[in-house]
Amino acid sequence: MPPPPRLDFPAFPFTPYPIQSEFMSFLYAALSSGPRALALLESPTGTGKTLSIICSALQWLVDHREAAGRGHPDQENGSATVAGGGAGDDDEPDWMRDFTPLLPKPENRKKTKPHPARRQEPRNAKDSEKSEGIGGNDSEEEFLLVEYDSDDEEGTRRQSGKRAHCGGGSSSESEDDEGEEDEAEVTPKVYFTSRTHSQLSQFVGELKKTQFSAKLRMVCLGSRMNLCINNDVRKLGSANRINERCLELQKNKKSSKIKVDGDNQKARQAKISCQCPMLRKRSLQKEFRSEVSANGALDIEDLAQIGKKIGTCPYYGVRDMVPAADLVVLPYQSLLLKSARESLGLNLKNSVIIIDEAHNLADSLTSMYNSKVTCPQLRAALSHLEAYLDRFQNVLGAGNRRYIQTLIVLTRSFQRVLMSGEDGSCAVTSVTVNNFLFSLDIDNINIVKLCQYLKESNIIHKVSGYANKLIITQDGASNLNHQQQHDEGSTISSFQAVANFLRSLLNSNVDGRIIVARQKPGGQPEDAYLKFIMLCPEKIFSEVTEDAHAVVMAGGTLQPIEETRLRLFPSLSTSDVKFFSCNHIVPAESILPIAVTRGPSGMEFDFSFGSRRSPAMIEELGRFLCNIVTIVPDGVVMFFTSYEYEKQVYDAWTASGTISKISKKKCVFREPKNSVNVEGILNKYKEAIQSCSEHSQGTGVNGALLLAVVGGKISEGINFSDGMGRCVLMVGLPYPSPDDVELMETIKHIGNHSSSSTVGDNNSLSSQYDHECTVEPGFDTLRRCGKSGREHYENLCMKAVNQSIGRAIRHVNDYAAMLLVDSRYSSTSSSRSLSCPAEKLPQWIKRRLTCGKNYGEVHRLLLQFFKINKQMH
Ligand code: SF4
Structure with missing residues (x-):
C-alpha cells in the first residue's frame, strides 16, 4: 500500500x-x-x-x-x-x-571499503632495479618505476584502490597511530548536486533555515581548489595544478624500508607518511570530523575555516564523513562522473538524487566525458617520454619498457595525423573511434591494458617529475618558480591530456566521435588538436x-x-x-514581456545573420534605446548575441553620437570579455544606479545601462533584481554558430538517433557512423539533419534567451519589463515555416507576452507599466 x-x-x-x-x-x-x-x-x-x-x-x-x-x-x-x-x-x-x-x-554490519592505504602498499620494488644501473645517481632513483606486469592479476588488484588518499587513514599511514572503526554506511541518503560552489553554499544557507540543519547529518563536498589549505599547493592557482600537485604529493609518500617476514620475500612494507603536512596527523582529522558534526550544516567556506583552525585537510576530512551522512551536498562532477563517484566511494543504491540547475544536464554530462589533446601537448609528452626512456631503459623491467615504447608510438601517430593538414587539405574532420585507430594503423594495440598501466603504474608522475628535473637542470635555473614548472603546457598536464584522450578511445563507435583539427597553413600549433566528444548522455x-x-x-x-x-x-x-511546472510567484502585473517588431521610425527589426550588420538597422536600434532609457527607471540590461556584434554596435553608436545621447540619461557600461574584470564593472554599474536613485535631481541621469552578451558571465549566474534590472532587452535570436563542429556533430547525432529510434532501425545509425566525414558547413548539416536535430538547435537559442531575461525577476516583490527586440519573436507557427521562438519561452512569460506592432504601442505599455508598479511598490 x-x-x-x-x-x-x-x-x-x-x-x-x-x-x-x-x-x-x-x-x-x-x-x-x-x-x-x-x-x-x-x-x-x-x-x-x-x-x-x-x-x-x-x-x-x-x-x-x-x-x-x-x-x-x-x-x-x-x-x-x-x-x-x-x-x-x-x-x-x-x-x-x-x-x-x-x-x-x-x-550485519556493512563496512565501508577500507582506504586503499590500509591495504598493502602497491607492488614490491625490484631491488635490483632500484639499487643498480642508474649510474649511482641516487637523486634520480625517485623517478624509477617499480616493475609492472599487467598479467599479474594479484598485483593489479592490489593497486586498484578506491578513495585513494592518505588522509584519515590507518595507523600505517599517519604519524600518530590509533585504531578506529569504520563508520556505518547510512542508507538511504539524499544527494543534492548543483553546478557551482556558490549554488551549493546557497543550498546550505537555505538548509540552515530549517530544523533539518540540526537534526540530520550533512556533509558538503568541495573541490581541492576550494578546500585545500596547504599554501604551497594553493599558490599554484588553477584547479588543475592544485589537483595534480596534491595527487603528486600523495604518490610520493615517504616510506621507510622494513624487511618483513611472511611470504618469503623482501618487501617494502609501509610506514608511510603523506608528503602533505595537512594529512599527517590522524588525530587532527578525527578532531575535524567531531567539530564538523557538532556544528550542523556547514558550507565549503565554513569547512575550510575549520580545517585551517585545526591544521588538517578539510578536503579529505569531509570525504571520510560521507558514509555516515544523511544528506550529501556535492558539485556535479563528483556525482555525475563515474571515476569521481568511485574515487569518493559514493553508494547511490536506494538513494534520492536531486540534480539542481538541470536545464542543460545532457550537455553537462557529455562535456564531462570529452577529452582534448593539443599539438603542443603531444609534442611535450613525446619529448618527455623519449627522455625518460633514454635515461632509464637499462634499469627498467621489460613491462615498463614495452608500455613506454607503446606510448611513444601512439603519441607520434597522433602528432603525425595533426601535421598532415599542412598541405592545405581540410582542417577539421570527424571520425569514429574505430576508423581513427585503423587510419593510424594502431588498431592492434591493446588500449585497455595501456590505460590500466597508466592508472596503476604512476608513470605520469614519474615521467613528468623527471622532465621537470631536466628543465631545471638544463636551464640552470634551480630557482625556476613553481608557476613556470607547472605552466598550462606543463609536463604533467601534457601527459595527462594524452592519457585522457587514450582513455576516450575505449568508447565504442556510437558513443562519440573524434574531431581531428589539423593545423592550417600559417595557423598556430595550439589550433591543431584531437578531441573526443561524447554524444550519448543517456548512457552516462x-x-x-x-x-x-x-x-x-x-x-x-x-x-x-x-x-x-x-x-x-x-x-x-x-x-x-x-x-x-509551477507558475511564477510574482503577480502577472509585475512583468511586461513585449515582442518589439519595429523601431521608432517604423523600420522592421530583423537581427538575423544577413541583416543585423546593416548600418540602418544599428541606427534604428540606437534610436529605440535612446527612447527606452528615458522611460525606464534605474538599471537597463541589453543583451547582444556576441561580443563581436556588441562591439560593432557600440562603435557605430559612438561614431553617430548615440552613446552621448544615452549617457545623458544613463551611465553606460559594457561587459568585459575577460571574466576577471566582470565583478568590477558590475560593482560600478550598481553604484551608478544607487547614486542616481539617491541624488538624481538636477543631473538628469536616472540610472545605468549595461551592454552584455548572451553566453557571457553576466547572462548566467548574475542577478539583476529590483533596480539593477528594471528592463532587460534581448537583441535578436542568439542561435549558436553553425561553424561549431562539435555542436553540429551533436545535432547530427540527435537527428539520427531520434529518426532511427522512431523507425527502429539501428543499422542505419551505425552505418552512418562507419565512415569518416568532413564536417560540412553548419547550415548544410542543419538542413540535412533530422527534425529533432533542428529542434535542438532552436532550443539552444531559446534556452539562452530564457536564461538571460530571467535574470530580472528574482523575488515576489520584484518587477521588470522584458523586451524581445526582433520581429521573429512575434511570428506564429502559421506565419513562418520555421518554428515560433516565442513558443519556447517559459509559461509565466509566454502567458503575458504582448506583440508591440509599432513603437508607439511599446512606448505606451512601458509608461503604463512603470507608473503602476511605482505606485504599488
Ligand atoms: S591533502 Fe589537502 S591540504 Fe594537502 S595538498 Fe591535498 S587538498 Fe591540499
Whole structure:
C-alpha cells in the first residue's frame, strides 16, 4: 500500500505560498512512488525552489525511516536505516532522539571499503632495479618505476584502490597511530548536486533555515581548489595544478624500508607518511570530523575555516564523513562522473538524487566525458617520454619498457595525423573511434591494458617529475618558480591530456566521435588538436539512475521536456516521467514581456545573420534605446548575441553620437570579455544606479545601462533584481554558430538517433557512423539533419534567451519589463515555416507576452507599466 500523500511540511520556516505547497506535495509523492522514480520539477527563480526541495525531500527521508521502523511496506526494498527503535518519547521519531547512527550488529554490519592505504602498499620494488644501473645517481632513483606486469592479476588488484588518499587513514599511514572503526554506511541518503560552489553554499544557507540543519547529518563536498589549505599547493592557482600537485604529493609518500617476514620475500612494507603536512596527523582529522558534526550544516567556506583552525585537510576530512551522512551536498562532477563517484566511494543504491540547475544536464554530462589533446601537448609528452626512456631503459623491467615504447608510438601517430593538414587539405574532420585507430594503423594495440598501466603504474608522475628535473637542470635555473614548472603546457598536464584522450578511445563507435583539427597553413600549433566528444548522455545518466530510489531534476525551466526525455532517458515514455511546472510567484502585473517588431521610425527589426550588420538597422536600434532609457527607471540590461556584434554596435553608436545621447540619461557600461574584470564593472554599474536613485535631481541621469552578451558571465549566474534590472532587452535570436563542429556533430547525432529510434532501425545509425566525414558547413548539416536535430538547435537559442531575461525577476516583490527586440519573436507557427521562438519561452512569460506592432504601442505599455508598479511598490 503506498504511503499517504503529504500536504503539510512543518519544516518550512514560513507560511508557504500555494505554489510552494503544491511543489512540496508533488515532490513528496514522486519520492514515495520509488523505487526508480523520475521527476522533473520546474520552478522559476525566486519562487523558493531550494527551500521547497529541502523541506519536502528531507521530510520524505524522515518519514521513510520512521515508516521503516514501524515495518511500513514502503521500506521493503532492502535499504538500511539510520536509527533503530528505542525507548523514549513516542512523539519524536527515532532518528530525532538519537541522531548518531547506530552501528549495525557485528554480523550485519556493512563496512565501508577500507582506504586503499590500509591495504598493502602497491607492488614490491625490484631491488635490483632500484639499487643498480642508474649510474649511482641516487637523486634520480625517485623517478624509477617499480616493475609492472599487467598479467599479474594479484598485483593489479592490489593497486586498484578506491578513495585513494592518505588522509584519515590507518595507523600505517599517519604519524600518530590509533585504531578506529569504520563508520556505518547510512542508507538511504539524499544527494543534492548543483553546478557551482556558490549554488551549493546557497543550498546550505537555505538548509540552515530549517530544523533539518540540526537534526540530520550533512556533509558538503568541495573541490581541492576550494578546500585545500596547504599554501604551497594553493599558490599554484588553477584547479588543475592544485589537483595534480596534491595527487603528486600523495604518490610520493615517504616510506621507510622494513624487511618483513611472511611470504618469503623482501618487501617494502609501509610506514608511510603523506608528503602533505595537512594529512599527517590522524588525530587532527578525527578532531575535524567531531567539530564538523557538532556544528550542523556547514558550507565549503565554513569547512575550510575549520580545517585551517585545526591544521588538517578539510578536503579529505569531509570525504571520510560521507558514509555516515544523511544528506550529501556535492558539485556535479563528483556525482555525475563515474571515476569521481568511485574515487569518493559514493553508494547511490536506494538513494534520492536531486540534480539542481538541470536545464542543460545532457550537455553537462557529455562535456564531462570529452577529452582534448593539443599539438603542443603531444609534442611535450613525446619529448618527455623519449627522455625518460633514454635515461632509464637499462634499469627498467621489460613491462615498463614495452608500455613506454607503446606510448611513444601512439603519441607520434597522433602528432603525425595533426601535421598532415599542412598541405592545405581540410582542417577539421570527424571520425569514429574505430576508423581513427585503423587510419593510424594502431588498431592492434591493446588500449585497455595501456590505460590500466597508466592508472596503476604512476608513470605520469614519474615521467613528468623527471622532465621537470631536466628543465631545471638544463636551464640552470634551480630557482625556476613553481608557476613556470607547472605552466598550462606543463609536463604533467601534457601527459595527462594524452592519457585522457587514450582513455576516450575505449568508447565504442556510437558513443562519440573524434574531431581531428589539423593545423592550417600559417595557423598556430595550439589550433591543431584531437578531441573526443561524447554524444550519448543517456548512457552516462543511466549509470547514475540505475540503482537510485528516485532521481529528481529541478530547474528554473526544464522545457522542452521531450528533448530532455529523448537525450537522457529515451527508453521511458513521456507518461513515465513525473513533471511539475509551477507558475511564477510574482503577480502577472509585475512583468511586461513585449515582442518589439519595429523601431521608432517604423523600420522592421530583423537581427538575423544577413541583416543585423546593416548600418540602418544599428541606427534604428540606437534610436529605440535612446527612447527606452528615458522611460525606464534605474538599471537597463541589453543583451547582444556576441561580443563581436556588441562591439560593432557600440562603435557605430559612438561614431553617430548615440552613446552621448544615452549617457545623458544613463551611465553606460559594457561587459568585459575577460571574466576577471566582470565583478568590477558590475560593482560600478550598481553604484551608478544607487547614486542616481539617491541624488538624481538636477543631473538628469536616472540610472545605468549595461551592454552584455548572451553566453557571457553576466547572462548566467548574475542577478539583476529590483533596480539593477528594471528592463532587460534581448537583441535578436542568439542561435549558436553553425561553424561549431562539435555542436553540429551533436545535432547530427540527435537527428539520427531520434529518426532511427522512431523507425527502429539501428543499422542505419551505425552505418552512418562507419565512415569518416568532413564536417560540412553548419547550415548544410542543419538542413540535412533530422527534425529533432533542428529542434535542438532552436532550443539552444531559446534556452539562452530564457536564461538571460530571467535574470530580472528574482523575488515576489520584484518587477521588470522584458523586451524581445526582433520581429521573429512575434511570428506564429502559421506565419513562418520555421518554428515560433516565442513558443519556447517559459509559461509565466509566454502567458503575458504582448506583440508591440509599432513603437508607439511599446512606448505606451512601458509608461503604463512603470507608473503602476511605482505606485504599488
Ligand atoms: S591533502 Fe589537502 S591540504 Fe594537502 S595538498 Fe591535498 S587538498 Fe591540499
